[in-house]
Amino acid sequence: MERARRGQGQLEGQVLGALREAEGPVTAAWVQERLGGDLAYTTVVTILTRLLAKDVVARERQGRSFLWTPTADVARLAALRMRRLLDGERDREAVLASFVTALPPGDEQVLRALLEAAGPGRVNTGSAPPADHGGTED
Numbered sequence: 001m002e003r004a005r006r007g008q009g010q011l012e013g014q015v016l017g018a019l020r021e022a023e024g025p026v027t028a029a030w031v032q033e034r035l036g037g038d039l040a041y042t043t044v045v046t047i048l049t050r051l052l053a054k055d056v057v058a059r060e061r062q063g064r065s066f067l068w069t070p071t072a073d074v075a076r077l078a079a080l081r082m083r084r085l086l087d088g089e090r091d092r093e094a095v096l097a098s099f100v101t102a103l104p105p106g107d108e109q110v111l112r113a114l115l116e117a118a119g120p121g122r123v124n125t126g127s128a129p130p131a132d133h134g135g136t137e138d
Contacts, residue, residue: 009081011039013074015047016056020074025060025067054080 018034019026032044048068051057056072089095103111 009078011043011047012051012077015044016051016070016072016074016077019057019068019070022069025069027062027065027067031068051077056080 014035015031018031021034022030028041028044028048031048032039032041035044048057048059048066052059054077056070056077057068058071059066059068061067086092086095100108100111
């Protein structure tokens with residue numbers, strides 16, 4: 001029986017989740033074993049390296065290999081993926097409007113509360129400010 005193929009985002013989440021369960025820095029081999037060993041060692045190292053580039057894990061050299069630790073959680077990784085998708089679209093406003101209108105009522109309320117709590121100054125995500133849509137500041 002052929003095994004279902006996992007998507008890159010799913011693998012990243014699983015690897016980050018395994019790191020977060022560790023009691024300290026771990027090797028790629030530990031992560032591979034923790035995930036059941038059906039992934040090639042090189043695949044695990046590739047995923048860890050991608051996570052390093054996204055600044056959600058850190059590594060330190062130990063001998064000829066590295067020890068890996070998480071610096072963020074799976075929610076942060078998902079938010080980065082969402083942001084990357086949004087950044088790839090020309091009409092951000094249309095994408096955001098479509099996203100919001102497709103949310104179930106409970107999620108929409110959570111999003112509204114988060115935006116309200118962030119306030120007019122909003123939390124700085126380290127990226128460019130939102131586009132000016134012609135409004136005036138109070």
